Amino acid sequence: xxxxxxxxxxxxxxxxxxxxxxxxxxxxxxxAWSECVNxxxxxxxxxxxxxxxxxxxxLTTRINNFEEICQQVREEFxxxxxxxxxxxxxxxxxxxxxxxxxVLSNLLFQQYQxxxxxxxxxxxxxxxxxxxxxxxxxxxxxxxxxxxKDLNWQSLNLQGDDNQKLAELIGMLAxxxxxxxxxxTRIHGGVVYLPAGLNQSIARLSEAQYRILPFGQKxxxxxx
Numbered sequence: 001x002x003x004x005x006x007x008x009x010x011x012x013x014x015x016x017x018x019x020x021x022x023x024x025x026x027x028x029x030x031x032a033w034s035e036c037v038n039x040x041x042x043x044x045x046x047x048x049x050x051x052x053x054x055x056x057x058x059l060t061t062r063i064n065n066f067e068e069i070c071q072q073v074r075e076e077f078x079x080x081x082x083x084x085x086x087x088x089x090x091x092x093x094x095x096x097x098x099x100x101x102x103v104l105s106n107l108l109f110q111q112y113q114x115x116x117x118x119x120x121x122x123x124x125x126x127x128x129x130x131x132x133x134x135x136x137x138x139x140x141x142x143x144x145x146x147x148x149k150d151l152n153w154q155s156l157n158l159q160g161d162d163n164q165k166l167a168e169l170i171g172m173l174a175x176x177x178x179x180x181x182x183x184x185t186r187i188h189g190g191v192v193y194l195p196a197g198l199n200q201s202i203a204r205l206s207e208a209q210y211r212i213l214p215f216g217q218k219x220x221x222x223x224x
Contacts, residue, residue, distance in 0.1 A: 051101030
């Protein structure tokens with residue numbers, strides 16, 4: 001852990017001890033922080049390396065020039081790994097930590113010809129997205145442009161009735177758009193047919209059309 005992170009950890013630990021002195025019941029939370037700092041980092045880094053190994057074992061069966069690619073990415077590998085480690089060190093979701101390992105391996109050995117800057121940008125772009133957001137992005141895999149209602153949103157297993165599911169989908173599409181991954185290309189302004197049970201506002205929004213952007217394609221190409 002870098003020196004500044006150690007210093008921050010010491011400040012936080014000291015502050016938590018001060019709180020626990022006034023509120024004894026808080027001591028268990030302070031202990032949880034200490035255990036997290038002392039144990040979590042090493043565990044998650046080990047997990048990343050293991051996930052990376054599993055992913056590479058699968059990739060090498062499909063890559064004929066593995067050794068050649070290793071030489072090509074040799075200089076940028078330490079930096080890419082460092083970014084991935086920093087991400088998983090702070091990531092609570094195990095599913096998302098596995099995604100970082102998949103994306104890193106794909107950037108190194110399937111998208112190795114992409115620029116270093118784009119690879120770094122892809123790793124950073126995952127930060128603000130959860131696994132469900134990434135599943136929505138995958139809906140564009142076989143269609144670069146689509147009306148919302150024509151996306152295979154049923155495969156997402158969202159909760160609630162169709163109004164709630166489509167509202168959640170539309171929110172995730174807006175999130176992907178805010179990250180520069182997709183763009184809305186059309187807003188439906190005419191008469192909207194209302195399927196049974198769907199309210200008018202959701203039906204109108206479900207007629208909007210989105211297109212995946214080049215950076216979205218770059219990220220999509222690294223997802224399983």
